[in-house]
Amino acid sequence: MHQTLLAWYRQQGRQLPWRETRDPYAIWISEIMLQQTQVKTVLPYYQRWLQLFPTVYDLAAADQQTVLKAWEGLGYYARARNLHKAAQVIVAQHQGQFPEQFEDVVALPGIGRTTAGGILSAAFNQPVPILDGNVKRVLARLIALRQPPSKALDQLWQLSTALVPPREARDFNQALMDLGATVCTRHRPACLICPWRSPCAAYNQNVQLEIPMTETRAPLPHKQIGVAVVWNEQRQILIDRRPQSGLLGGLWEFPGGKIEPGEAVEDCIRRELQEELAIDVEVGDRLITIDHTYTHFKVTLNVFHCRHIGGKPQPIECDEVRWVAVSDLEQFPFPKANGQIIEAIKEIAVS
């Protein structure tokens, strides 16, 4: 089993920048970026990150806003916050050396069982198993698993553990992920060129398209949001920094909130800015309307120009509030949906 896969990997495996190094720091960064994120998306972020933060010391010493700015657009921002925290732990508790004991690695924020296995096998060739989305699919098909992988995690972990070869774990784990990413794909798996076609139970029973089984999810709720681009007399705009925990934690945004049933957008904006920032505004023209989908809900951002009438902005439901010039907006990390607002503001500003 191993040798078949390893032989395939040596010929067909992907060449990826984090496979050119054995620096556990660089491999760690790649593993975190690759959580729930495709290789193509990660590549430019990975290169820029290592330019900005070449070592764990650079990362530990950076301020969080710089870290979040480097992560801007990648999503799941807790990954960046945890990466930053973990770097500080490695400097303070491990003398700047990435730990090599599994228990020490999984103890770092943002690193679970799969990521720990990925790092330790890739960086140190330790025979530890992994179980990411690719491996779940490959192994589920290998044994023709008749239930969703989430219901059989123990069994899949045992199988992954049993398969890792003692002396070639690095290549084997990478090969397993490549197989899932390029051959044993969700749609149109290329079974005819698969090195594991012969032992694959799903292929032999011709059920590879039905495995892994998926559980259905409820339809996403849709929220209407009122958003304010508040201008003051100096042609500055008001932005606020979201709390550390929760959605988009630590990122900046344009203030606003959920429109209550039957409420007009203008009323929502005036109410939210009073509740969250204790300021009075006059709501003007609509700037832009943005539809955006998050993992668990959809939003429509109804963005309106506003004029600041009175009250010094207070950080009541956020961590910080600032007035900033249009030209300075790009220095702050914003969520993707807010990026469209910034573009719209710039178009107004030049005209």
Next chain:
DNA sequence: CACTCGTGGGG
């Protein structure tokens, strides 16, 4: 342990 947490791409 079910839920939360982004974004881009494919069918």
Next chain:
DNA sequence: TCCCCAAGAGT
């Protein structure tokens, strides 16, 4: 247009 999914972890 809409659903599903992609190198998961934290709570």
